[in-house]
Amino acid sequence: MEYIATFDIGTSSIKGVLIGKDGSLQYPETRPIETDYREDGRVEQDPGQWWEKVCQITVSWWESGISPQHVKAIVMSGQMQDCIPIDADGQPVRPAILYADNRAEEQAEHIAYDIPDLSLTTGNHFDGSMIFPKIKWLQEIERHAYERTETICVSAKDYVIFQLTQETVADPVTGATTGMMDLHRKEWVTKWVEDQGLDSQKLPPLFDPSTKVGEVVEKSAKKSGFVRGTPVLCGSGDAGATTMGAGIIDQGDKYVYLGSTGWVAYVTDRITEQADGIFHLRDLSQEQYIAIAPMLNVGNAHLWAVDLFGEGEEKDYIGFEHAVQSTAPGAADVLFLPYLKGERFPIQDMSASGCFMNMRETTTKAHLSRAVLEGVSMSIRQTIETLIGEDAVDTPLILIGGGTQSESWCQILADMCQNVVRVPEHPEYLPSLGVAAAGFVYLHWSADYQGFHQHFMQHLPMKTYYPSPDVKATYERLYQKFKSLYPIIRDWSEGERFS
Structure with missing residues (x-):
């Protein structure tokens, strides 16, 4: 059977499951991940463990007898509103600042004061949980880490995508939670970022969830077991994947x-x-x-x-x-x-x-x-x-x-x-099934998302x-x-x- 490999990177665990062309869920695996909760309200994770756990899951698939050649695409969802600064080699310059982290409230207040029409453009309220003020916090409080940063990943799955493909990406579902994206145009408002003294070039390009953003590169193929050249799609933030699922x-x-x-x-x-x-x-x-x-x-x-x-x-x-x-x-x-x-x-x-x-x-x-x-x-x-x-x-x-x-x-x-x-x-495992819809559309296994819903989601027990x-x-x-x-x-x- 041909499969789409899906991963859902949550707060407490990473779930991986192979979705068959018939919509079946095969070989589900879960790996716990650790979170650093501090008394002052800071919440962080080590991004390296996301990639390590993903590879643990893939190895278990191959050990179970699944052939990597049968995986026709990789797509994933992940926790949103994470500020994940990585250097030019894709290595984290510091732990990821998670969505529940409240350290950037003061920066959020200043940004909201400077940009009074912010919520009208983003379609959302604005507070310290957003990535925009967290980047500002990073620049103000941890300047050395900010200067070392090549790209700010905005979802956990984007960090893993980089490890697979060496490409930096983001999706509009997650982008809407950053405080920096025009919800209607689906593009970064770079003027805001630059006006705050930040480098908009550190933001990853935005792609629709079903877009192929790269292929598994050689070194990642060796570690994960995926076939070199396997298509990797942009995927979606967990809320979008969960909604479809x-x-x-x-x-x-x-x-x-x-x-x-x-x-x-x-x-x-x-x-x-x-x-x-x-x-x-x-x-x-x-x-x-x-x-x-x-x-x-x-x-x-x-x-x-x-x-x-x-x-x-x-x-x-x-x-x-x-x-x-x-x-x-x-x-x-x-x-x-x-x-x-x-x-x-x-x-x-x-x-x-x-x-x-x-x-x-x-x-x-x-x-x-x-x-x-x-x-x-x-x-x-x-x-x-x-x-x-x-x-x-x-x-x-x-x-x-x-x-x-x-x-x-x-x-x-x-x-x-x-x-x-x-x-x-x-x-x-429904977020994994939901984000697999992007793979079905990419591979033309379904004509569109509505077709995926009619063929698979409506018949779930x-x-x-x-x-x-x-x-x-x-x-x-x-x-x-x-x-x-x-x-x-x-x-x-x-x-x-x-x-």
């Missing part, structure tokens, strides 16, 4: 990504103005917009609770699931505010903190466990309502990401949002969760309390989190 292609379709961090997204034909903090990206076809509300506290809160309330040294997800299922909806009226590392949506406050409310002597670990999943679900509901409005329940809510392995969480979301919830089979009317009143009452909780405690943590 979720089968979200028609206007009004919506989904939630339950990763370590996550987001709520839907497809629209226009730029929305419902609230600050919403991202607008081009979809893979570059014909519509994906409106996205990013959330910093999703699966990480689940993992935190598993570690905190679980038994033994191993992460006991099964025991945690049983604890949640042993309690009734409402968790004895305990409320959990999930802002463990600040938040970007439904609030924009990087100093926000989490809390439990309404605990009593009768409160158990099981109650607290359920409250955590309910609290994150309330945060997701508030985000959906802010992003989409009253029409949010007109279409099923698709869930993807590692969090969907918790059936309790999926049911809680259906009940909390009073919305039918659908979970595709193998949701953790799904598990469906239906909302229970019996818990609607309970969750509505708690949800109204949840929405009032953050404004009450906001001042308690303001200015204290990173002191």
Whole structure:
């Protein structure tokens, strides 16, 4: 069988899977990656591990009997809003500054003051999570590293593409999250960059996701095992790949990504103005917009609770699931505010903190466990309502990401949002399947993205969760309390989190 090799470079792991010409997922592999979280809010990764883990995955494929000659193209997705400075040899001059890193808030304020029409051109809000202020931070604070930088990669997958091809690239899906791209023209606004005293030549060229940007070079072929000359496509930032992988292609379709961090997204034909903090990206076809509300506290809160309330040294997800299922909806009226590392949506406050409310002597670990999943679900509901409005329940809510392995969480979301919830089979690999659509278009295995969706995405097996009317009143009452909780405690943590 002929394959497209796909990789999804996330925050906590890299997933690789071979996508057959029939749309099947073959030989899925996952490798963990390490992240450096610091008390001052800085978040970094070593880009070298991305390339090393990709090569580990490819070697495992060849050891399983797959012939590299059967791989007809390579395409990948990756975490966005990363500032990855590399030198002329493609080596990182410092660790990558990740999207959740908040060090560049001051630079963002100065840039926004200097360019008052910035958001009108980019179609997005502007803050310190963007790459533009992070580059400015690099120039101001780490001048030596900035001077050594030949190119700023803006997505993790772009760094790996360089290792494969020796070509620097970026895609418009990711470009929309940098604060430097004209969303309508799909090109860098180099004047802004130059006016800030930065070198616009350090920005990589932009290509559509299905564009062939290079071929596997000799030294990379030796390390990865890919055949020299194998086409490498530009690919897409993870949000674009995930949207296609979720089968979200028609206007009004919506989904939630339950990763370590996550987001709520839907497809629209226009730029929305419902609230600050919403991202607008081009979809893979570059014909519509994906409106996205990013959330910093999703699966990480689940993992935190598993570690905190679980038994033994191993992460006991099964025991945690049983604890949640042993309690009734409402968790004895305990409320959990999930802002463990600040938040970007439904609030924009990087100093926000989490809390439990309404605990009593009768409160158990099981109650607290359920409250955590309910609290994150309330945060997701508030985000959906802010992003989409009253029409949010007109279409099923698709869930993807590692969090969907918790059936309790999926049911809680259906009940909390009073919305039918659908979970595709193998949701953790859907970003890989989604970005493979670019490969299908390039290889003419599909006529276009709509054809890929009709032939493959519409036929994916799904598990469906239906909302229970019996818990609607309970969750509505708690949800109204949840929405009032953050404004009450906001001042308690303001200015204290990173002191």
